[in-house]
Amino acid sequence: MTFASPTPEPVLDRQCEQRDAPGYLAAVLASASHRVVLFHRGKALLQGSGLGYFDPAELPEVLPAGTTSVFLGQVRPGQGHPLPDGTDLVLHVLPNDTENLDWVPGDSAFAGYRDAAQELHKGDAQVFIQAQAVANWHLSHTHCPRCGTPTEVEASGWVRGCAKDGSEHFPRTDPAVIVAIVGADGRILLANNFAWEENRYSTVAGFVEAGESAEDGAVREIAEEVGVHLHSLEYIGSQAWPFPRSLMLGFIGHTNDIDAAPDNVEVRAARWFGREELQQAVLSGEAAISHRQSIARTLIEEWYGGPILEPGDNA
Numbered sequence: 001m002t003f004a005s006p007t008p009e010p011v012l013d014r015q016c017e018q019r020d021a022p023g024y025l026a027a028v029l030a031s032a033s034h035r036v037v038l039f040h041r042g043k044a045l046l047q048g049s050g051l052g053y054f055d056p057a058e059l060p061e062v063l064p065a066g067t068t069s070v071f072l073g074q075v076r077p078g079q080g081h082p083l084p085d086g087t088d089l090v091l092h093v094l095p096n097d098t099e100n101l102d103w104v105p106g107d108s109a110f111a112g113y114r115d116a117a118q119e120l121h122k123g124d125a126q127v128f129i130q131a132q133a134v135a136n137w138h139l140s141h142t143h144c145p146r147c148g149t150p151t152e153v154e155a156s157g158w159v160r161g162c163a164k165d166g167s168e169h170f171p172r173t174d175p176a177v178i179v180a181i182v183g184a185d186g187r188i189l190l191a192n193n194f195a196w197e198e199n200r201y202s203t204v205a206g207f208v209e210a211g212e213s214a215e216d217g218a219v220r221e222i223a224e225e226v227g228v229h230l231h232s233l234e235y236i237g238s239q240a241w242p243f244p245r246s247l248m249l250g251f252i253g254h255t256n257d258i259d260a261a262p263d264n265v266e267v268r269a270a271r272w273f274g275r276e277e278l279q280q281a282v283l284s285g286e287a288a289i290s291h292r293q294s295i296a297r298t299l300i301e302e303w304y305g306g307p308i309l310e311p312g313d314n315a
């Protein structure tokens with residue numbers, strides 16, 4: 001019943017061993033052929049509906065004071081990325097207090113991931129998520145957590161070092177679990193959160209706590225949020241997610257419980273859907289489900305057995 005599953009390939013080669021060398025990022029920045037992704041206040045600069053990859057000649061020679069630069073990677077061959085194979089990509093994270101953005105090219109605009117994701121190519125989405133995760137980390141980890149000294153950016157943007165005590169700090173990834181709950185009769189239990197429109201349904205997710213396995217976290221979160229007990233879990237796959245820098249571990253979880261009990265804190269309602277019932281509800285607009293770039297959608301379609309059509313799709 002698995003339909004989704006050739007191992008996805010990354011669009012960028014992160015050059016993890018090379019980028020630690022002193023001067024690596026400076027040499028990339030000195031080359032005319034690198035391209036730049038820009039972030040400001042949690043949003044990326046888009047051109048048209050795609051992520052903007054700017055020629056350094058289009059940017060000011062001196063970027064705003066406090067800009068943090070990060071080497072993202074080299075475009076890998078055969079991934080369908082719009083840039084030539086081997087292009088070096090650099091992220092510039094503009095400081096939050098940057099006010100003057102007059103130099104930004106006229107046909108571009110900043111957008112957050114949720115607003116941009118529906119239109120992004122797969123490769124753009126990967127670069128956006130990577131860039132946002134590391135940008136979020138830099139903006140919130142400016143000082144040494146041991147001694148409070150301002151840290152310095154090292155290793156092409158992948159380490160912050162403390163000159164006072166010599167400690168090194170790395171970008172954090174926060175594990176989270178996301179679960180498509182399937183009942184004994186084969187139906188799926190989807191939840192509606194208070195933060196969403198009342199007809200939006202999705203899988204249930206939550207962060208793994210310190211010292212907890214992903215499986216234990218999944219069973220705990222599902223019991224807390226929708227009140228059913230999972231007796232078994234199948235791991236399906238993972239997706240990096242930029243809020244704020246999560247790694248979503250996706251499962252299908254099986255339960256024998258029938259009565260769901262929304263927590264009334266995060267979850268407003270939980271509803272069982274059969275396959276045909278969900279497809280019809282999506283087509284009629286009675287229910288909306290997560291967009292196609294999300295692991296939530298992947299999990300729902302893993303259960304469904306193929307792509308779920310949306311209003312406007314050609315059947």
Ligand SMILES: [Zn+2]
Binds near residue numbers: 166
């Ligand atoms: Zn320190």
